[in-house]
Amino acid sequence: MRALISAAVAVALLGIPAATMAQSRPDPMRAAASAAGTPSADDPMAALRAPAQDPEAEISANEELGGLPDARGAEDTFYQCTACHSTEIIKQQRITDARWDDLWQWMVDEQGMFEPEPETKTVILDYLKAHFSSER
Ligand code: HEC
Numbered sequence: 008m009r010a011l012i013s014a015a016v017a018v019a020l021l022g023i024p025a026a027t028m029a030q031s032r033p034d035p036m037r038a039a040a041s042a043a044g045t046p047s048a049d050d051p052m053a054a055l056r057a058p059a060q061d062p063e064a065e066i067s068a069n070e071e072l073g074g075l076p077d078a079r080g081a082e083d084t085f086y087q088c089t090a091c092h093s094t095e096i097i098k099q100q101r102i103t104d105a106r107w108d109d110l111w112q113w114m115v116d117e118q119g120m121f122e123p124e125p126e127t128k129t130v131i132l133d134y135l136k137a138h139f140s141s142e143r
Contacts, residue, residue: 080134101141
């Protein structure tokens with residue numbers, strides 16, 4: 008009986024440091040999450056920040072986004088493009104869809120622009136082509 012009790016005590020004593028060590032082990036998923044750091048396309052807040060669009064409403068300039076037309080893609084475009092220059096250089100363009108594709112590639116290849124998720128790229132290029140095009 009006595010032997011049993013001391014065995015139980017020994018297990019309890021040994022158990023504490025073992026549990027403490029297990030808890031202090033870094034969580035590999037947490038490291039990955041904080042390393043990501045950059046805003047991504049699946050940012051859950053993006054949907055809340057995006058203003059609801061009434062397709063009938065006239066599109067107005069959003070002064071908080073450098074005066075870009077306030078439509079889907081404005082916010083992504085603002086954050087993607089104003090790292091290097093203002094929105095003025097964008098707003099003055101009336102160029103073809105193909106030229107926007109070329110410019111995107113030039114910004115990536117020659118200026119080192121960060122290439123976002125493919126969905127974000129599509130949203131931004133669609134936005135640029137919808138609002139700063141010579142074709143429509
Ligand atoms: C990594 C830096 C960088 C980023 C990010 C960037 N640009 Fe540029 N962009 C430049 C530089 C440098 C120039 C040429 C110098 C200038 O005129 O300021 C330029 C020029 C331009 C021009 C003028 C091109 C011409 O024919 O004169 C347009 C339009 C443009 N950028 C659009 C964009 C758009 C749209 C985005 C976002 C999708 C973007 N840029 C993101 C660096 C960048």
